[in-house]
Amino acid sequence: MQNDSPENRWFHLCMEDDLATPNAFVTTRVGAVPLVAQNIKGRVVAFRNVCTHRFAVIHGEPAGCGPLRCPYHGWSFDADGVPVGLPFNPTDFQLEAEGRRRLALHPASLARCGRLVFVRVATEGPSLEEELGSGTFARLAALSDAFPRRGDAAEPAHDWERIEAANLRLHLAPDGALVLHSAAPAGADSRFSRTVTLYPITADAELPA
Numbered sequence: 365m366q367n368d369s370p371e372n373r374w375f376h377l378c379m380e381d382d383l384a385t386p387n388a389f390v391t392t393r394v395g396a397v398p399l400v401a402q403n404i405k406g407r408v409v410a411f412r413n414v415c416t417h418r419f420a421v422i423h424g425e426p427a428g429c430g431p432l433r434c435p436y437h438g439w440s441f442d443a444d445g446v447p448v449g450l451p452f453n454p455t456d457f458q459l460e461a462e463g464r465r466r467l468a469l470h471p472a473s474l475a476r477c478g479r480l481v482f483v484r485v486a487t488e489g490p491s492l493e494e495e496l497g498s499g500t501f502a503r504l505a506a507l508s509d510a511f512p513r514r515g516d517a518a519e520p521a522h523d524w525e526r527i528e529a530a531n532l533r534l535h536l537a538p539d540g541a542l543v544l545h546s547a548a549p550a551g552a553d554s555r556f557s558r559t560v561t562l563y564p565i566t567a568d569a570e571l572p573a
């Protein structure tokens with residue numbers, strides 16, 4: 365794997381609240397690698413979205429709510445990626461604890477910047493803050509905290525401030541709206557690009573510079 369490979373880069377995936385409820389998941393694809401971030405009993409974890417049994421894609425939708433369960437033979441996985449529910453295991457698979465651990469899902473990296481959730485295929489490498497730079501990281505974190513409320517879609521105008529980082533493009537309105545567009549990573553189709561419009565809690569809230 366080359367250092368400049370997309371697999372070594374962080375990509376913005378979603379907002380923290382997209383993964384706030386048990387079984388909530390959001391998926392993407394980086395090159396040929398499908399990824400999933402999922403809330404499993406309150407823990408938010410990221411894996412390659414590929415079953416380790418016969419390599420089926422586990423979640424086919426860009427986002428949703430449902431257990432991390434392979435649609436092919438129905439294996440379900442815990443927050444460590446270990447298959448824990450295997451229908452017909454005694455007759456079809458005969459997997460004991462050690463065999464299940466060997467078939468754990470391949471982990472991916474997940475990091476937060478304020479309320480923004482990022483994922484990376486590689487499990488080793490620079491932190492998200494190192495990749496974005498500490499100034500950009502702090503600005504994004506502050507903005508994401510200051511604009512917690514989703515609302516009606518807004519169309520960025522020419523006098524809005526524009527900030528770019530990783531696959532993110534943010535447009536900040538002078539009067540208090542934040543449009544956040546995440547481009548799909550290279551190799552992913554447009555189903556994996558996402559746009560949200562965020563607003564402060566109140567119209568007179570103090571916003572970060």
Ligand code: FES
Pocket residue numbers: 415416417418419420434435436437438439
């Ligand atoms: S391919 Fe996933 S359970 Fe068999």
